Amino acid sequence: MSVELGHFALILAFSLALVQAFFGLAGSYRKLDNWMAASCSAVAGQLVFTLFAFACLTAAFLRNDFSVLYVANNSNTELPMFYRFAAVWGAHEGSLLLWLLILSAWSAAVALFNRTMSPEFTGKVLGVLGLISAGFSLFIITTSNPFERLLPAALQGADLNPLLQDPALAAHPPMLYTGYVGLAVPFACAVAALLEGKLDAAWARWVRPWATMSWLFLTLGISLGSFWAYYELGWGGWWFWDPVENASFMPWLMCTALIHSLAVTEKRGLFKSWTVLLAIFGFSLSLLGTFLVRSGVLVSVHAFASDPSRGLFILIFLTLCIGGALTLYGWRAERLKSGAGFAVVSRESFLLFNNVLLVVAAGLILLGTLYPLFVDALNLGKISVGPPYFSVVFLIPMLPLVLLLAVGMHAGWKQARFTSIRQPLVITLIVAMLFAAAMTVLIFNRFSLLCFVGLLAGGWVLLSSLIEPFQRLRAGHSLSRGIVAMSLAHFGVGVFMLGVTTVSTYTIEKDVSLNKGQSTEIAGYQFTLTKTEPVSGPNYEAVEGTVRVTRDGQEVAVLHPQKRIYRVRTSPMTEAGIDAHWQRDLFVALGDELGNGVWSLRVQYKPLVRFIWLGTVIMALGGIVGVTDRRYRARAAVQQDQAQPVPARS
């Protein structure tokens, strides 16, 4: 019964989304306060009903109601309780419902925190969000209904995809979606600004925290996914340039560009049409990602059920949404006049470089992702584009970006004079050079130019981001949240760069076959396979190896890599045995039994691999600090505006 109620609630949510869209937009144009108020109430109602629908589906999972098709396909009586909860978004239908729930939560947040903006503007934003919501709920109801019954009910469920039975991956979709869908807010604000033909500093200040919040969720979500791939897929890689990964990474790049462009729009009233375009691109790319993943136009390892009717629906929705916004942009962008100019050497031009390079990076990734589709559509054959393309092409805009970053974050607005900063910049550059030289030549004993440049750039950004807080503290000033946020995020970029560069150059990897008692050696560590034994989990059988790692006769770690076979879906999964340490990971994955107790093993030594995720967490921390800046809070911001005309921070 609750299943039907859930379905009904979903239909109500769809109707309320239409109400929200109509009263928001029409009320804003006719300047009718009660219509705009009705739009806000519709948002609240929509949140309540979507939440209810979501709760009904969750309840069906928790009690393993196999009369619901979606539950029967993605759960099992042996599935642990925690994963039954995570299974709600374990496949297409439920993950869309989660998407809708998050969208209504963001809309509700907009309806709640809008005191600094005019009611007409809020009305338009809620109206646009309502249209998106209506499109998505219609998509769920017509093509992907999670409440569809299965009669007669199945006796047993087909179990959750074993790939998803992992704590990190259970948390990954909600994080990522919060980021993805969060981009709908800047998108709606951009469309509203185009409709009004007006975009001022207040607009930019209001949009900034929304963009930063989406960015921080995207950062964490992508990072979690990468971390999961590292320990779960069994080959020790952390990024594969898979179409689905690219689909999440492109909005991140756009959002990063947007955050920086917004800073210029707020402080200097420049880049207005550019900021609007980035806001549109950001959400467009997250919609595009959804289309690519769910429609089956591209092949990907992320096996979501794809279906042409779904593809067609999303394509129509995509065309209306993105096409509509871009046409509106073409029509109205001219009205968004930008203010005064700026000198060639200034923070504005550094941020312009940042924007251009980030957009170029996203464009090249988009090209690589869609290239197989283009080639196929033009009947030129079937091809696939992989890491060799992406790794090279991504470096081209990224290395200059990171090097510019070290200098650019100290440039002043309008015209930059580096007098007070020249000395610390040169010192940090020299230190970074020495560091890079020491790492490549002394520690790893193998010089590579690319690695040297990577370490230099990473080290320089890392040190350079500390200059400003250091100088301010020494001069007795307190640190504003804006500065802390910027420094933290850029520090994180440096840490990330160091990790990526070191891991990609100095990973040592060996595939061996070992019998019990035999051992192999990499990077001075001795790996001995001491035993293999069968173990069983709640819904899987596994073989667990015990690998003793020693160095110079001293025991370093005992690792337990597993090879699991999940009972229902019978797919083999590897659980790598990892000894984590801040300066290196030792990674052992169990391959196949080759007979006579001989097992194939993949053994890896990965220096500084933890820096990759540490860096992203630091970046996200920067985001959190930035979002909690007091001047974004409604009343405080108004007062501050009257008190001090231009706050001197980014």
Place this chain on the structure above:
Amino acid sequence: MWKFLVPAAIFAVLVGFFVVGLHRDPSQVPSPLIGKAAPAYSLPKVEEPSVKVSNTDFAGRKHLVNVWATWCVECRKEHQVLLEIARQNVLPIVGMDWKDELASAQQWLNQLGNPYVATAFDQEGRVAIDFGVYGAPETFLIDEQGKVLYKHIGVLTLEVWNQELLPRINGQKS
């Protein structure tokens, strides 16, 4: 004014491609080799590395070339099917051990049984490139003149054998 419409125009082109892409199946990869001569090769034999296996050994006979490797999980599943096909004794199966270790390959054949008349050892994967191999397992049906008749990607099942390969071997389907 017009420059602001550039993004919309680019997007329109993109949508055009998506519409076409929606009606195609990206997982179907036809081999450009079909109807053409199979690549020539001469490689050490896994069972006896001092002896060479080459395409001329099978000239004048219809045969299967099956690409496999010991690191390939799916190949283990496929092996049982290959043994069954070999038991039916319809045509010789030539193995192509791809990017592998000789010792593990020999062990594999000793333990699981050997469905192949001979297995070529393509350690570097050069011949596999000529064949356009994307991954293991893949299977090619080659006719008496050395032309590729059919390519199957992924695990060979008895279903595929009965519905796709046997009719082509008997000349009922092309």
